Amino acid sequence: MVYLRIVLQYAVVLIVALSLNFALPRIAPGEPIDFLLPEDVLANMSQEEHAQVMREFGLDLPVSTQFSNYVTGVFSGDLGTSVSYGMPVWEVVLSRLPWTLLLMGWALVLSAIAGSALGVAAAKLKGGKLDIMSLVGVMFLGSAPPFWVAMLLITLFSAHLGWLPSYGAAPLTAMPGSWDWISGVALRLIMPVTALTLFQTANILLTARSAMTIALGQDYITFARAKGASENRIFTAHAFRNACLPIYTNIMIGIGNLVGGALVIETVFSYPGIGSLIVEGVGARDYNLLQGVFLLATLSVVLANLAADLGYPLLDPRARRA
Amino acid sequence: MISKCFSLFAVGAFTAMTAASALAQDAGESGVQAPPAVYLSAAQNDGPKEAEELTLGMWVKAGNVTTYTIGNSWNDWILWLVYDKLREPSPYAGEAEDWLATSITQVSEDARVWEIDLREGVKWHDGSEFTAEDVAFTFEYYREGPANRWTHHSSSVPRMVGIEVIDTYKVRLTSEKPMPNFDRITATDLPIIQKAQWEGVEDPRSFTDIGIGTGPYRLVDYEADRYYKFEANENYWRGKPTVKKLNIVMIKDPQTMFTALKTGEIDGAARPVPPELVLQWKNDSALEMISAPTLWGVWLDINVGRKPFDDRDLRRAVTLAINPEPMLERVVLGQGKSGKHGWPHVDSFWTKPDLAAAHDPELAMSILDEGGYADRDGDGTRETPDGKPLVFDLKIASNQPTFLRAAEIVTEQLKEVGVGVKVTSIDPGSMGQMWRSRQFDLRIADITPHGIADQDMLVILYRGDIKNEMLLDEDKKTIVDRWLNAETREDRLKVSYELQEYQTKYPNRVMLWYPETVFAYRWQAYDNYVPSTGYGIFHKYSFLPEEARDGTVSPLLSE
Numbered sequence: 045m046v047y048l049r050i051v052l053q054y055a056v057v058l059i060v061a062l063s064l065n066f067a068l069p070r071i072a073p074g075e076p077i078d079f080l081l082p083e084d085v086l087a088n089m090s091q092e093e094h095a096q097v098m099r100e101f102g103l104d105l106p107v108s109t110q111f112s113n114y115v116t117g118v119f120s121g122d123l124g125t126s127v128s129y130g131m132p133v134w135e136v137v138l139s140r141l142p143w144t145l146l147l148m149g150w151a152l153v154l155s156a157i158a159g160s161a162l163g164v165a166a167a168k169l170k171g172g173k174l175d176i177m178s179l180v181g182v183m184f185l186g187s188a189p190p191f192w193v194a195m196l197l198i199t200l201f202s203a204h205l206g207w208l209p210s211y212g213a214a215p216l217t218a219m220p221g222s223w224d225w226i227s228g229v230a231l232r233l234i235m236p237v238t239a240l241t242l243f244q245t246a247n248i249l250l251t252a253r254s255a256m257t258i259a260l261g262q263d264y265i266t267f268a269r270a271k272g273a274s275e276n277r278i279f280t281a282h283a284f285r286n287a288c289l290p291i292y293t294n295i296m297i298g299i300g301n302l303v304g305g306a307l308v309i310e311t312v313f314s315y316p317g318i319g320s321l322i323v324e325g326v327g328a329r330d331y332n333l334l335q336g337v338f339l340l341a342t343l344s345v346v347l348a349n350l351a352a353d354l355g356y357p358l359l360d361p362r363a364r365r366a
Numbered sequence: 367m368i369s370k371c372f373s374l375f376a377v378g379a380f381t382a383m384t385a386a387s388a389l390a391q392d393a394g395e396s397g398v399q400a401p402p403a404v405y406l407s408a409a410q411n412d413g414p415k416e417a418e419e420l421t422l423g424m425w426v427k428a429g430n431v432t433t434y435t436i437g438n439s440w441n442d443w444i445l446w447l448v449y450d451k452l453r454e455p456s457p458y459a460g461e462a463e464d465w466l467a468t469s470i471t472q473v474s475e476d477a478r479v480w481e482i483d484l485r486e487g488v489k490w491h492d493g494s495e496f497t498a499e500d501v502a503f504t505f506e507y508y509r510e511g512p513a514n515r516w517t518h519h520s521s522s523v524p525r526m527v528g529i530e531v532i533d534t535y536k537v538r539l540t541s542e543k544p545m546p547n548f549d550r551i552t553a554t555d556l557p558i559i560q561k562a563q564w565e566g567v568e569d570p571r572s573f574t575d576i577g578i579g580t581g582p583y584r585l586v587d588y589e590a591d592r593y594y595k596f597e598a599n600e601n602y603w604r605g606k607p608t609v610k611k612l613n614i615v616m617i618k619d620p621q622t623m624f625t626a627l628k629t630g631e632i633d634g635a636a637r638p639v640p641p642e643l644v645l646q647w648k649n650d651s652a653l654e655m656i657s658a659p660t661l662w663g664v665w666l667d668i669n670v671g672r673k674p675f676d677d678r679d680l681r682r683a684v685t686l687a688i689n690p691e692p693m694l695e696r697v698v699l700g701q702g703k704s705g706k707h708g709w710p711h712v713d714s715f716w717t718k719p720d721l722a723a724a725h726d727p728e729l730a731m732s733i734l735d736e737g738g739y740a741d742r743d744g745d746g747t748r749e750t751p752d753g754k755p756l757v758f759d760l761k762i763a764s765n766q767p768t769f770l771r772a773a774e775i776v777t778e779q780l781k782e783v784g785v786g787v788k789v790t791s792i793d794p795g796s797m798g799q800m801w802r803s804r805q806f807d808l809r810i811a812d813i814t815p816h817g818i819a820d821q822d823m824l825v826i827l828y829r830g831d832i833k834n835e836m837l838l839d840e841d842k843k844t845i846v847d848r849w850l851n852a853e854t855r856e857d858r859l860k861v862s863y864e865l866q867e868y869q870t871k872y873p874n875r876v877m878l879w880y881p882e883t884v885f886a887y888r889w890q891a892y893d894n895y896v897p898s899t900g901y902g903i904f905h906k907y908s909f910l911p912e913e914a915r916d917g918t919v920s921p922l923l924s925e
Contacts, residue, residue, distance in 0.1 A: 078798025080571070082437045084817045085515050086802060088522055088826050093513045100512065100569050129590050130429055130572045139589065195621060203625045210625045216421065216593050216613050314617045316592045324427075324591060327795055 050353055054346050061346070065338040066114050069331045076101060076127040079328040101127050101332070114335060123339070124332035128324060133336035136321065141303060141340075143213045144317035147310070148302045150233060151240035156295050159245040163252025164287075168279060170257060178249060186246030194239045194312040201235060208234055211314040236313045240306055244298065251294045255287035262286070289360055293352060300348030304341040400459065400713040402921035403658035403897030406884060408649045410924060413893025419611040420892050422904065423623045423632040427591040427616055432577045433557055434570040435590075437515040439662070439814035443636065443905045444614055447596055448491075448579035449557035452482060452501070455907060455918040457551040458661055458819040458900035460715030463917030465604075466496065466558055466580065470549040476853045477544040479528075482553075484535040488603045490560050491584045498531045503561035505529045505539065512570055515816070519556045523822045523829070523850075524548065544853045551822050582607045582906055591616055598909075605914035608894055612909070627653070627886060634887035634895075636904040641699040644884050653886050656922065658897035660883040661711045661815035664769070666760075666776060666876040670839075671804050674750050678839060678872040679737050685723055685876045686730035687783040688776060694879050697771045701884070705877030708870040712880060713899075714819035718863040723870050723877065730783045741784050748784040757786030758807035763794040769810040772878055776810075810878065815900040821862055825849055828865075842868055897922050 077097050078086070089097075098104040102113065102124065117123050123133035166175040185193075202210035208231055214220070215228030259265070260283045268278045303318055310319035318337060325333040356363040428444055429435020436445045452470065453462040464470070466485055473479040488496040506529055509520040520526045528540030545552065560578045567573050576585045582604070583596040594614040598607040615632060617623040624643060627635045630652070639647065639655060647653050668675050668684065675681055690705035703712055708721040734740075738751035748756040760776065762769040770791060777787040787808070792800065800806055817823055828846050845865045852858035869875075885903045887895060895903040896919040907918045 073796040074799035078802055079795075080437075081513065082515055082814070082816075083798075083801060083811075084814075084823055084827060085437065085513060085518070086798075088518060088829060089513055096512055097571075100571055125572050127571070128427075128429075130435060131574050131590075198622060198625050202629050202631075206629055209631055210629060211617050211619075211622045211631065212592075212615060216595070216615060217419065312619050312622060314615075314619065314622055316589070320591075320618075329795060 061342040069334040074329045076329050123336040126333040128328035128330045140318050140321050150237045152298045154241045155244035159248025160252045163249040166253045167256030182246040185242045190243050191308045197235045236309050255290040259283040259287040296352035300345035303344040400659040400899040402923045406655040411889045413889035415894040417609045417892040420609050420633045421613040422634045423617045424614050424636045433514050446906045447583040448581045450580045452553040455898045456900045457554045462554045477546040479540045480548050482537045491578045497534050498537045500561045501537045502529050502531045504558050519552045523826050543850050546855045605911040607909045609909050633891035638883040639886050641701040654889040655886045657884045658902045660902045661819040661900045663818050663880045664812050664878045667809045668874045670874040683730040683733040685873050686726045689725045690878050693772050697768050702879050702881040705879050709877045710818040716821040718866045747786040760787050760789045760808040761806045762810050763797045764791045765794050
């Protein structure tokens with residue numbers, strides 16, 4: 045029954061999200077045609093020519109018809125054609141998705157490990173050198189704009205040292221699957237993953253430190269100490285187990301955001317992921333493309349939240365009772 | 367090294383003199399000649415003239431490289447790798463070389479009927495033969511089909527009313543109005559597409575097949591917004607290309623693009639080098655830079671469809687009050703030419719040689735006084751005759767910091783004559799809609815050579831304004847009508863000059879500056895780039911053998 049209620053809740057969220065995904069691109073000023081054709085062409089176009097271009101992409105239809113076509117398309121797997129790419133939206137999105145998953149996945153794994161470990165250690169050594177250093181580092185990295193960090197990395201590791209390639213996701217001249225290609229992909233991941241990891245680690249570190257600090261101040265910790273439990277056991281079995289819920293939530297949110305890509309980082313590194321696709325879609329007012337990407341991002345967030353909800357009872361017996 | 371510099375200078379100077387002399391003799395015209403391109407690097411090296419593979423950076427995506435996915439002068443050069451025109455290189459230089467055509471002849475005295483003899487033995491990339499059917503189809507498709515950047519050559523100016531295949535290699539075209547510059551403008555700008563590939567295509571913007579052309583390169587693989595791979599067409603009729611494989615990678619961020627060039631990840635950057643980098647790279651031993659004319663411009667667009675800009679005297683006062691000189695110095699660090707030369711581009715062949723926009727704030731103020739635009743409430747800003755403050759909104763795109771600096775200067779200058787300006791920065795995505803719906807008083811925007819260096823386009827822009835009922839100026843309309851009916855090159859050029867004078871005096875677009883465009887490349891990878899007016903140095907002629915470049919290249923001098 046509980047699970048049914050959760051699924052119904054998410055169904056409602058999905059319906060609202062679908063409507064917003066349709067409405068948001070259209071609320072922005074401008075139409076795809078403004079970006080499809082240069083001004084000198086637009087200036088001289090007749091009404092018929094204008095209507096013809098709109099018809100090509102189904103934009104001449106009433107908004108209600110466009111919406112019903114969109115909803116029908118979502119359930120039949122046809123998200124229409126991207127105006128700026130001239131290709132089916134799914135094809136465009138799927139060509140970008142693996143790159144984004146690779147980039148965001150590595151950044152999430154590394155930031156989850158580094159953030160959790162540093163946060164827990166900082167809580168354990170609260171007030172000590174590690175705690176202060178990690179807090180200062182976090183405040184700095186968390187507040188530094190990611191594009192600035194990215195540019196610093198490019199300047200240092202590409203322009204000055206010449207160690208790492210500065211753009212793209214894969215070497216263009218190597219055969220896909222070959223060792224050159226794999227190593228090229230790995231090298232091109234280092235800087236964008238580092239920029240994202242630095243940024244995301246700050247968030248997870250703060251969450252982990254705060255959760256551990258709160259847990260270590262609870263009565264059950266005092267009780268465990270009174271019982272004679274070792275400090276290690278108190279820290280891992282009592283405090284960490286309780287503190288891992290917020291960390292888990294944070295990581296699940298990160299998983300949900302995986303497919304949304306990293307708009308700024310992908311743009312700076314010319315990384316062909318979903319983030320740079322969104323930038324392209326917004327710039328071109330490519331309604332179909334934006335609807336497709338937003339749909340994917342929505343599904344990802346909804347599913348990650350659902351997974352998080354379903355996972356809580358496994359981590360915390362109190363959630364099972366609730 | 368010295369001998370190379372000297373020979374470059376000598377060849378450049380000779381070419382410049384020869385070209386100037388030819389232009390002066392031709393039809394008695396006195397067209398402007400774009401200045402020669404110039405090496406900017408401290409040392410001009412002597413690198414390889416051929417290469418197996420090159421990687422170049424580009425920043426504007428080009429879809430599947432067809433006329434329906436390209437419309438921007440920053441990326442149309444890759445279209446020309448694949449496609450050829452009847453004559454080349456472009457409509458901007460005035461002169462052209464027969465390319466797919468072997469001769470183009472004016473048949474009727476009124477310049478409405480032309481016949482084109484086509485080159486025999488030219489093959490499409492799929493091996494089939496290029497014939498008159500393809501040329502006729504191109505004109506028909508562009509006249510009847512969906513609009514793109516090139517369709518006006520058949521559907522508007524000029525509008526073709528007769529397209530006939532005379533035989534396998536001959537076509538006759540008849541237009542509604544005279545087209546005395548058909549061989550210099552239409553023929554030098556319109557890419558010829560293959561009938562077999564396009565005749566069944568109804569929605570060309572959703573067509574994703576790789577375009578089949580007759581050009582020196584075949585597109586073999588692409589991922590729009592990521593990369594394009596070209597291979598040399600070894601059997602190109604004009605000569606075997608000098609680079610076997612061309613990889614074009616998309617890098618949108620300028621800093622990343624120039625870092626990639628500096629580190630050697632790319633061999634050339636098809637994007638102008640910013641002024642501060644030009645100084646920095648001047649002594650870089652791995653890079654060479656060439657300043658080559660691309661004929662771009664930045665203008666202040668006045669919305670003549672919105673009152674009180676329908677008053678041409680007000681527009682005249684605005685242009686008299688604006689001094690583009692400080693913008694050149696303060697905005698682009700002197701890298702370019704001032705817009706005082708007027709509109710169209712100062713280096714376009716079609717521009718009146720002594721054209722200049724006057725700067726006279728005193729005269730501007732007296733015109734405003736006479737027009738009833740007086741400061742009645744003493745707040746320093748004039749009011750319109752019906753009492754509304756003479757304050758205009760000036761819109762710029764938020765991703766153009768140089769435009770913001772220019773807008774500040776425009777504001778200062780107009781304030782001196784009592785005209786108020788409120789600058790608004792809006793997201794680039796909204797600029798197009800704002801322009802199309804005419805929801806602005808003034809805006810600063812850049813404009814491509816297609817818009818300011820092609821005589822036909824000048825009139826197309828005017829006609830667009832008239833069509834959209836934005837231009838109520840009968841005098842200008844009369845000049846445009848005379849231009850459309852002019853039957854000879856000389857008459858048309860004469861009327862065009864009249865139009866330019868009129869436009870410069872009563873503008874709806876005030877030129878602010880013409881940027882100098884500097885391009886950089888790694889000479890050790892390939893050192894055979896040549897300039898072509900309007901295209902810079904990244905274009906197909908840079909990848910053709912020396913003998914195939916005749917008539918397409920503009921002079922290149924040492925600094």
